[in-house]
Amino acid sequence: DQAAALHYVGECHWRLGNFAEAHRSLDRALALERSSGDRLSEGKTLNVLGLLSWDEGNYDRAIADFHKAGAHAQEIGDKQLEGASLNNLSLVYDEQGDYDTSLKQYRRVLELYRGANFPRGVGDTLGNIGGVHLLLGHFREALGYYQQALKISEQLKSTASMSQDHGNIGLCLLGLGEVDAALAHLDQAIGLATQAGMRQDQAYWLRVKGGGLVEKGQYDLGLQDYRAALAIYEKVGAQAELLETLHDYGQLHLLLGDSASAERDFKRALGMAQSIGLDRGITLNLISLGDVEFRRERPDAAVALYEQARQRAA
Numbered sequence: 001d002q003a004a005a006l007h008y009v010g011e012c013h014w015r016l017g018n019f020a021e022a023h024r025s026l027d028r029a030l031a032l033e034r035s036s037g038d039r040l041s042e043g044k045t046l047n048v049l050g051l052l053s054w055d056e057g058n059y060d061r062a063i064a065d066f067h068k069a070g071a072h073a074q075e076i077g078d079k080q081l082e083g084a085s086l087n088n089l090s091l092v093y094d095e096q097g098d099y100d101t102s103l104k105q106y107r108r109v110l111e112l113y114r115g116a117n118f119p120r121g122v123g124d125t126l127g128n129i130g131g132v133h134l135l136l137g138h139f140r141e142a143l144g145y146y147q148q149a150l151k152i153s154e155q156l157k158s159t160a161s162m163s164q165d166h167g168n169i170g171l172c173l174l175g176l177g178e179v180d181a182a183l184a185h186l187d188q189a190i191g192l193a194t195q196a197g198m199r200q201d202q203a204y205w206l207r208v209k210g211g212g213l214v215e216k217g218q219y220d221l222g223l224q225d226y227r228a229a230l231a232i233y234e235k236v237g238a239q240a241e242l243l244e245t246l247h248d249y250g251q252l253h254l255l256l257g258d259s260a261s262a263e264r265d266f267k268r269a270l271g272m273a274q275s276i277g278l279d280r281g282i283t284l285n286l287i288s289l290g291d292v293e294f295r296r297e298r299p300d301a302a303v304a305l306y307e308q309a310r311q312r313a314a
Contacts, residue, residue, distance in 0.1 A: 090105040
């Protein structure tokens with residue numbers, strides 16, 4: 001019972017972005033579960049620890065924890081836990097750009113969740129499949145998956161899931177050029193995330209909304225939302241999200257003609273991406289640093305950076 005309480009306290013801290021507190025509670029829970037031989041609870045805690053490591057940008061540890069959780073689930077025949085660990089492992093593959101592997105695994109997760117009669121898991125996985133299509137630029141396909149996920153979230157009255165679904169629909173609409181409709185969904189996402197106390201989600205949708213405002217030419221409002229998102233990510237220590245927001249912030253500085261600030265943002269983001277092994281972040285910031293050099297009329301330096309990015313993308 002003590003282990004279960006510590007697990008839930010740790011999970012709450014993780015969702016609220018209190019990573020250090022989350023580690024303390026979850027590590028204590030894991031030690032108690034192992035000492036008592038509770039394999040199911042140990043697997044669930046490993047799964048949350050994997051998510052925590054993923055948020056911190058520690059992908060090797062996240063992958064290891066998800067594999068351990070999945071092994072426990074198969075050992076005791078728990079389809080719901082097996083699906084959760086496989087789903088979360090796929091999120092890491094998404095971050096690393098291995099979309100073929102993640103899509104294959106998400107489809108397996110859907111089978112497991114439907115077999116276990118777990119609608120919330122089905123909704124989450126539909127959203128994750130939509131996420132792969134979104135990353136690949138297939139906005140119309142992604143929108144369909146997110147709309148299915150939103151229906152399930154509304155039926156379950158899940159504030160957290162509704163926030164994610166509205167935000168993801170907003171992303172698709174931005175991709176399709178429907179900016180005003182996107183901003184309306186993003187406002188709902190921000191409001192629901194704030195209501196649930198989910199600071200990382202709040203920061204992410206602020207960042208996305210900032211991008212939408214920039215598309216409309218409302219640069220001051222866009223900068224304001226980017227700054228708010230950066231402040232939240234700095235506070236919770238979410239490195240992957242922080243470096244992605246820094247990249248967006250730098251792009252806006254470049255658009256406004258402030259090459260010095262843009263270069264500072266891109267270099268900081270590049271260093272963070274290299275330190276946590278985020279391949280997509282490295283490539284994007286190499287391209288952006290090439291853009292800075294091109295603006296400065298230094299074509300040789302720009303070509304060198306673009307070529308590094310091209311090789312990585314290939």
